[in-house]
Amino acid sequence: MANTGWDEFEIGAMLRTFEGEAGDIAGTLQEDRNYTQNSSFSASVADWRIEKPVFNKDFCIDCQFCWIYCPDMSIISRDKKMIGIDMDHCKGCGICVEVCPTNPKSLLMFPEKEEEEEVIAAWPAKEKKEK
């Protein structure tokens, strides 16, 4: 879409989300949808992040708190299980880490440049609760 001229787009600055017929969108997961280039799903805000969340599935109980409270539709849950993070759309706010109830947490924030495998290998141990 970059640098197109005045005669090259639809009138009224109207945008379409999907190519062709949308079908039952509420019943179609993102990977099965046919987005146009105009859907922000096709875009990335990865460069907004200073820190990134890393998911350690070993401790996850699939409570879905991270899914419901993620403001950026970036927690990927399929069949009631948390399976990963959409790193194109995650802005690195850290809410998912805050709402994660496991001990140790299944999600932690790390500087963007850290390697995922390394931080998972060095994942903190269970914290003892002080009474």
Add this chain to the structure above:
Amino acid sequence: MSEMKKIKNLKEFSTSADRFEGANLLCPGCAHSIIVREVLNATNDDLVLAASTGCLEVCTAVYPYTSWDASWIHIGFENGSTAVAGAEAMYNALKTKGRLKQPDRNPKFVAFGGDGASYDIGFQWISGCMERGHNMMYVVLDNEVYANTGGQRSSSTPIGSSTTTAPAGKVSYGERKNKKDMVSIMASHQIPYSAQVAPNKWKDMVKKIQHGMAVEGPVFINAVSPCTTEWKFDPKDTMMITDLATDSLVFPLYEIIDNHELNITYRPKNVVPVEEYLAAQGRFKHLFKDQYKYLIKEWQDRVDEKWAYLQRREEARV
């Protein structure tokens, strides 16, 4: 009437296919997006959406991108409500005339607006829509400030909050008036449903949204939307702040059915002092100076009084 989406628990809810997309331009940690997701995911029906000018609008439809997977319209600052009302009128006309392209669908008409667009500049438009009885839902994303334009006071801004147009200073504690009670004002339009919601209490939210979508006629929803930028807290703390809002009863969760049946829908097990809610946000920082501490006490008294009032109304079924 289509079948209501069954959402027994969070795991079941998490199978929803979002109709609101990422890579929108909302701030990291913005509660608007969390609220919008919970509203949209409460139904599987088709949606016709509108937004008044404001954070949600300017961050989700910046050409050449849209973050909406359902038809969506923005006209201006004051008229998101009327935009969707017009679309609803057209739906009724085409239904009567047999010209709907997909006559078997059962669309829901929902408009979103910030508190500036709703409590202030769009107040009359919403009132008109509620009074005329359109089959639509209006959702306020209430962050108690004109956040999109950089933090000016609105008529939803609470006492003591520092905003750019009513800042705290040597002789000022910031906003001098308390916010108006939109849930009651809208209920007074004799609408079938008016409610206050919060994104942390997702189940309460979904129940209210589903109730609102099931009733015939206009529905008003006020959603507390903590603003990391203007309330001045760390983006990671959005849900913690929301918890403080609901558990301190600063934002009590309740519903008003047909303007005569008030139900409190959330009673915190441990009520948090209002002071904790205030202390967690930079916009109230100055209230902790000695000269303004009396305002914190007044805050607590006001919240207690409102809670007692809500309980009296609930008990009296009025």
Add this chain to the structure above:
Amino acid sequence: MAFDKVELKDIEVWDGNFAASQALRQCQIDVVAAYPITPSTPIVEGYGNMKANNQIEGEFVMVESEHAAMSGCIGAAAAGGRVATATSSQGYALMVETLYQASGMRLPIVLNVVNRALAAPLNVNGDHSDMYLGRDSGWIQLDAYCPQDAYDLNFIAFKVAEDHDIRLPAMVHQDGFMTSHTAQGVHTLDDDTAYGFVGDFQPMNDMLDFEHPVTHGVQTEEDWHFEHKARQHNDLMTKVLPKIQTAFDDFEKISGRKYNLVEKYDMDDADVAVVCMGTSVETAREVAGEMRAKGIKAGVVGIRVVRPFPFFEIAEALKEVKAIAALDRSSPNGAPGMLFNEIAGALFNTDTKALLSGYVYGLGGRDLTKKHLVDLYTELQANVDAGKVTTQLQQFIGVRGPKLSFL
């Protein structure tokens, strides 16, 4: 179809407002969202009465302001169907924000504007201040001179606005009270012929097509805004006038009534011409005839399409004329009048030697009398005889007190 058709007499005695109501009924509007204001109120009252008597199947939404009226029209039009409303003056002014939004979103709404002055001071009578207020708003603006025109031009407006090559909103202007409340004989079309002319609404980018979700009303900043505005201007400049001409031609076939982008009267050999709009055109035509009896070769050019401005057609109509008066019924408040400027622009760079002067008249419903026009034509002839404009370029006519003239 669940609504009742109406048998009309070949000629009905209607005022401009009721003529517009009847045209809206015959066009089978899907949604009318409206708010009452003098002098356009009877349009929506008439329409409401038809709705109450099952002559209309569409939705009729009486909202709480004119801003909401146009907002509702925009939402309804984006949803996908035929939409119309009516307003005047202060209501029009309140609507202005949404006028730009409707046209920028390329939504084919028809707005009947019963022209009225703008406060302050408050005034309910006809002048063209409201029409002029919207002239940069990106709408098509058609001008009726009498109830017959107000009726006919509504059909033209829908036909052009809804065309997929156009998709721009259109206003049909008529003069407050002088047209809107003056009953005259109006030649009618029967319901089927009228509806057949405008045809079924053809949706485009409609929100209610759930298989093709659309986003309307986006944000564009410095990287996109100019291109979108340029596109809209291009379509107004290149596509609309030919489409209106075609609609006029087609309309003549079903009605026998011929409309033109500019309406020339006795212009073939005219030395002096008045260019004006609204009811003044009919007055000027009558006086032009009388001036010819006195030996002054007078003609009249009526503006039928205000926007897009018929630049070349105006230049063509005026190319042989020796003196021209541009009549503006709106206070320019610190400039020459709109028509003066547009005509000057159209004639500049041509071979014309015509002398152009401007007149501001009729504000707040002040009558334009035949005497005014006799004096005006006489003045134009004096300009011709002297070979120069003998007065100042801008004169106020019909106002009490010392003579007002400028430039």
